[in-house]
Amino acid sequence: MPARILIAEDHPPSLELMRYLLGAHGYATRSATNGREAIDLARQERPDLVICDLQMPDVDGFAVVRELKQDRDLRSVPLLAVTAFSMLGDREDVLRAGFDGYFSKPIEPENFVAAIEQFLPAELLSRPNRGG
């Protein structure tokens, strides 16, 4: 079964873009527009992968990574940062904070889904044989 992916993003066009891309590739997505929602949804739904913006109102992406990576049931779920913070050193800060991956905005729509799929086990890919 294709992976269920949770997307936390407060910029509606960016959220729509990622939902559209992942949906078009056969993945089921759930959305949250701030960190609090993302944490609650993650605990409720146990997604297979979480994509998380960093700058969000109230509870930001760094708080999300702190909570989810301390959660026994969720710490093994891949947690990827997708952020418009792409100044020098941002990638290092993000990975040090505990995220499993870092993608800078603007994303490359042609490669985005394939890059996300690197973090999924074969049985959760929408087309398990894609890319050999």
Next chain:
Amino acid sequence: MPDEVDYRWIADAPDAIAMVDEAGIVHGWNAGAVEMFGYADDEAIGAELGQLIAVDEGADEQRRFIAETLAERHATFEALRRRKDGTLIYVTISGKLASGTPADGVRVLFSEKDVTELKVRRDSKLLEARFGELLDSMPDGIVFVNPTGHIVVANTQAEQLFGYRPGELRARPVDDLLPERFRRAHKGHRGHYFSAPRARAMGAGLELFGLRKDGTEFPVEISLSPLKTEETPIVMSAIRDVSERKRFEKALQEKNLELELASRAKDRFLASMSHELRTPLNAVIGFTGTLLMKLPGELNDDQVHQLEIVRNNARHLLALINDLLNLAKIEAGKIDLNPERFDCRGVVSEIAASLRPQAVAKGLEFGLSLPDQPVPFETDRRALSQIIINLAGNAIKFTQTGGVRLTLNVDESTQPKRLVFAVRDSGPGIPEEELATLFEPFVQGQAARTSAAEGTGLGLHLSRKLAGLLGGELACQSTFGAGATFTVVLPEMN
């Protein structure tokens, strides 16, 4: 225990009178002694006189006084004494063998007179005659201080500095020149200083303040040097008013703090600007991409063409944002270099591999001249890569026919050795008049202006800045119509 002999009359004597036995143990201590030295009867009696008031630690001097008095029956001395509160005074001493020897041995009477003031005035006269003129020619305020803490000589500059009339400082306690709160500590320091005098340079030690006669304070710097005179050990103290400098330092500190805050605000601004500009571009580039990927549905040729224009321009805008922000970071000195040793040949071939398809797509020859062996070299990998990508990318962009060749060499003849990377193209070349301004921001050569390919106008400027950060140089040689060679030369960092 006081002796039973009646010495009551001694109490009324004007001087300090102590009666000691052969070992220096005090048996009698009059009111004058209490007043002069600060020790009460019961503190003094039974103590050894030398331990009580002699300045030298072993009290050898006091033993000598006793021995001489015993031998001569009557002797006079001059000495420095320490009072209970630590201050020193000069005394003249008359020693006399007492009559009426008690059963347990002889007694010696010492009558001591405080001559501190007299001595200060005497020394002052001698030293002023000897040094006065010299001292007045010195730029700093100078005072000579004796072990009792009295000013023996002060030059005119010192008098003016502290607001005293000529001669008014002579024989004053030097503590008058210090704010109250420093006096007690100063007394202790002075005692130590005279027991181990050494030169102390201006500005060494604590923040010090001077006290003017009118009660106002000012920051000072002081240097101390011991001066051995025949009469008295003296410490020469040079005093400099540093109000002006302190004000300047404070202003500078405040300015620095301001700059620091401004710099942090600028950092935050750059980070936010980067974030805010990229966020909408994410939607533009992203949805252009989904359309061109035909995810929502098929497109006709015009739609594809027009969407590609949107995408290319959006990418151009992104490149501009990146270059501008990088430039702003360089200008703000915010680029952290991480010098590391790595194989530069590997870096060049990786970049060449990633650019080769663009060159091939334009029908250009794409050549590489690399050393046979790996080139371990210490510099910042990111900055070097950026320069190579910019230069090689430009060459491919602006060359329509012929080819582009990347060359890497190491020049071992210099110390440190230098990395030489060159990009040679067979493009249109650069007219001489454009070479001078080629590296200015937003100045593009004719080729860039007329070519279909678009640059940001910042690539060369940025590359030269980066080369400069790495301690190297970027230069261009070109003959108009006959291609161009861009060469970057970097000394190894460490």
